[in-house]
Every structure is written in structure tokens, then in C-alpha cells.
Amino acid sequence: MNEHVRVDTQPIPFIDVAAQRRRLGKTIDEAVGRVLNHCQFILGPEVRELEAALAAFSGARHAISCASGTDALTLILLAKGVGPGDAVFCPSFTFAATIEPPALLGATPVFVDVEEDTFNIDIASLERAVLTAKKQGLKPKAVIPVDLFGLPADHDSIAEVAEAEGLFVLDDAAQGFGASYKGRKLGTFGHATATSFFPAKPLGCYGDGGAIFTDDGELAETIKGLRVHGQMPGESEFSHLGITGRLDTIQAAILLEKLKIFQNEIEARDRIARRYHEKLGNVAIVPRVPDGYTSVWAQYTIRLPKGARDGVAAALKAEGIPTAIYYAKPPHLHEAYKRYPVADGGLPVTERLSHEVISLPMHAYLDEPTQDRIVEAVKRALSR
Numbered sequence: 001m002n003e004h005v006r007v008d009t010q011p012i013p014f015i016d017v018a019a020q021r022r023r024l025g026k027t028i029d030e031a032v033g034r035v036l037n038h039c040q041f042i043l044g045p046e047v048r049e050l051e052a053a054l055a056a057f058s059g060a061r062h063a064i065s066c067a068s069g070t071d072a073l074t075l076i077l078l079a080k081g082v083g084p085g086d087a088v089f090c091p092s093f094t095f096a097a098t099i100e101p102p103a104l105l106g107a108t109p110v111f112v113d114v115e116e117d118t119f120n121i122d123i124a125s126l127e128r129a130v131l132t133a134k135k136q137g138l139k140p141k142a143v144i145p146v147d148l149f150g151l152p153a154d155h156d157s158i159a160e161v162a163e164a165e166g167l168f169v170l171d172d173a174a175q176g177f178g179a180s181y182k183g184r185k186l187g188t189f190g191h192a193t194a195t196s197f198f199p200a201k202p203l204g205c206y207g208d209g210g211a212i213f214t215d216d217g218e219l220a221e222t223i224k225g226l227r228v229h230g231q232m233p234g235e236s237e238f239s240h241l242g243i244t245g246r247l248d249t250i251q252a253a254i255l256l257e258k259l260k261i262f263q264n265e266i267e268a269r270d271r272i273a274r275r276y277h278e279k280l281g282n283v284a285i286v287p288r289v290p291d292g293y294t295s296v297w298a299q300y301t302i303r304l305p306k307g308a309r310d311g312v313a314a315a316l317k318a319e320g321i322p323t324a325i326y327y328a329k330p331p332h333l334h335e336a337y338k339r340y341p342v343a344d345g346g347l348p349v350t351e352r353l354s355h356e357v358i359s360l361p362m363h364a365y366l367d368e369p370t371q372d373r374i375v376e377a378v379k380r381a382l383s384r
């Protein structure tokens with residue numbers, strides 16, 4: 001390797017939110033302006049319009065917007081009466097927000113291992129976790145599969161286990177909204193789905209936001225009441241404990257504009273992911289998308305031999321290229337969560353992955369010269 005090769009070290013963003021802002025520019029300003037003019041800041045017309053558009057996009061019968069992805073998960077579990085004594089099965093190779101809602105409701109999250117090639121919930125470990133929960137006197141109540149980094153979990157296999165064990169399935173599609181599994185979009189699997197519109201997610205707003213998808217009309221009505229403090233539609237009495245869980249009208253107006261270009265952005269992300277595959281497939285373990293699945297590439301995450309990863313991250317940083325480690329320390333090892341049980345057999349894959357993974361810059365506006373710079377920097381770092 002030529003030590004004197006001159007490299008561009010101009011800093012690049014990990015996710016270029018500004019590039020999309022430039023593309024959408026005036027349409028967003030106008031959409032926000034309309035809300036400022038009609039002043040219906042809470043549950044205004046854009047909120048209902050967005051909910052109809054989200055339902056149509058996903059294929060789910062009902063879409064209910066809410067204040068964040070975490071609130072989406074919480075509202076669903078609250079509606080299902082999840083609480084003390086209930087076991088809720090969650091992968092530990094995920095963001096802490098998957099685990100937080102069942103824990104806050106007093107239920108017991110039970111950690112499940114993941115598959116090393118898809119990063120998603122491992123069915124054999126889920127089955128072991130159900131036994132683990134029963135042995136501890138917990139009632140197996142729900143499973144929260146995560147569509148990690150934008151790739152759907154194996155929803156058919158999860159449904160089989162759920163049916164056999166009587167589990168409610170809550171899909172955490174905070175990273176996966178827009179992706180599909182065997183021809184159907186996320187939002188239509190399990191009993192309900194939660195997503196997030198945090199700005200860095202594939203479909204993000206300009207603040208916090210989220211949504212719930214379900215085909216169950218009764219559940220949808222309950223959730224609509226719970227997101228306004230438990231005041232059920234048409235009732236003056238507070239019959240349920242709820243939260244302030246609404247999406248602001250301004251965020252709904254922004255999301256309506258962004259949803260119009262979302263499919264096009266998903267295609268751009270997929271093109272960029274394929275290019276990473278081609279160029280890095282022989283120097284690192286690149287993510288696998290099983291047949292019949294599509295990913296929205298919330299992250300493009302490769303695996304490097306243990307020990308090489310941190311050096312590569314440092315070398316890229318020195319060249320102005322940001323990377324991220326999702327997840328360097330899985331939730332079951334954190335102070336807040338380490339008291340909760342893990343599936344019999346432990347979480348060996350989760351713990352190994354946490355030392356191997358590194359996520360590269362990924363967004364719909366990553367141009368080829370910039371992507372080539374990233375690829376060359378990774379190769380150079382690995383050949384040192």
C-alpha cells in the first residue's frame with residue numbers, strides 16, 4: 001500500500017438529512033405554513049390525512065399516529081393490559097427502546113438471542129425463552145420481534161411459535177417501516193406494529209413521532225383513546241389510564257410530504273446497499289437479505305473480525321468518515337436491564353455481534369464518489 005496516497009478527508013455526514021431537505025425544500029415549508037394558518041396544532045386535519053396515507057402505504061387496515069416509536073410500543077402493550085407477572089420476549093440485539101415499554105409497565109422482558117446473518121430474533125432461542133419464563137413462574141404474554149436495521153424478522157416462524165404459546169405479537173418496525181416480507185409490507189404482521197419517525201429513521205419527521213398499525217378495529221379504537229389520556233372515543237368518563245401520546249399536526253404535515261417520495265428513497269437506499277455489497281463483499285461479512293425479503297436499510301452494517309473493528313472505525317474517523325456501532329453493548333448488559341432474565345442458553349450470538357458490527361454511512365442521497373471514498377477507506381484500513 002502506498003503510504004503517500006493522498007486521501008480526501010473532508011467530513012461527510014452519517015445520515016444526510018440536509019440533502020433530503022434540499023430536495024423537498026419548498027413543499028415542506030408550505031405544508032408547515034398551512035398548519036400555522038389553520039392553527040389546529042393538535043389532531044388537526046393533516047393527522048387524519050397522514051393516518052389514511054400510512055394505512056394505504058402499508059396495507060394495514062388501521063394506522064394510528066403517535067408521539068414516538070416508544071409511545072407506539074407502550075400504547076399497544078397498555079391496550080393489551082400487559083403488566084406484572086407477564087413475560088414479554090424481546091431480542092437484546094436492539095435499541096433499548098424495545099425493552100423499555102414492557103419494563104415500564106411492570107412486565108418482565110425476557111431476552112432472546114438473534115441469528116448472526118440477519119441480526120433478527122432466533123426462533124430456537126425464542127422457544128427456549130418461553131420455557132425459561134415458565135420455569136420462573138411468569139406468564140408468556142407477548143413477543144416483540146424487531147426488524148433490525150430495516151430487515152424484516154422471520155414473521156411466519158414467529159407467528160407459529162406465538163400461536164402455539166398464545167403470545168401476542170407486537171412487531172417493532174421502528175427501523176423497518178417500508179420493508180416487505182413475502183410480498184407484504186411491514187405493518188401487516190403480528191397483531192400490531194409500532195414504528196418511529198425519529199429523524200434518523202428511514203421515514204423521519206422533524207422531531208419525534210411514531211405510528212401504530214393493526215387490522216384489529218377494537219384495538220385501534222382503544223389505542224386512540226389511550227393516546228389522549230385514556231379518554232375513549234365518545235366517552236366523557238376516563239375509563240382507562242392513558243398517556244399524552246399524540247403526533248403534532250406540524251409533524252403530520254411534514255410526514256405527508258416525505259411519504260410521497262419514500263418509495264423512491266427506499267429504491268435509492270437499496271441501490272446503494274447493493275453497491276456496498278459488490279465492493280465490500282470480499283473484505284467483510286456484508287448483510288444478508290433472505291429470498292422474499294426487502295430491507296429499507298436503516299443501517300448498512302458489516303461484520304469485521306473481532307479486534308479489527310475498532311481500528312477500522314478510528315481509521316475512517318481520521319478521514320472524516322463517521323461510523324456507528326449498533327449495538328456495542330446490548331441492553332441485557334446495561335444497568336437498567338441486567339436484572340431481567342435471558343433465555344436458557346444465553347445470548348452468545350448477540351454478545352459476539354456486539355464486538356464485530358460496524359455501520360457505515362447510509363442514506364438515500366449518498367452519491368457514488370462519496371460511497372467510493374468510504375469503500376476505499378474501509379479496504380485501506382483492513383489491509384494495514
Ligand SMILES: *Cc1c(COP(=O)(O)O)cnc(C)c1O
Nearest residue numbers: 068069070095097098174196198
Ligand atoms: C428508534 C427505535 C425505537 C424508538 O423510537 P423513538 O421514536 O425514538 O421512541 C424503538 N425500537 C427500535 C428498534 C428503534 O430503533
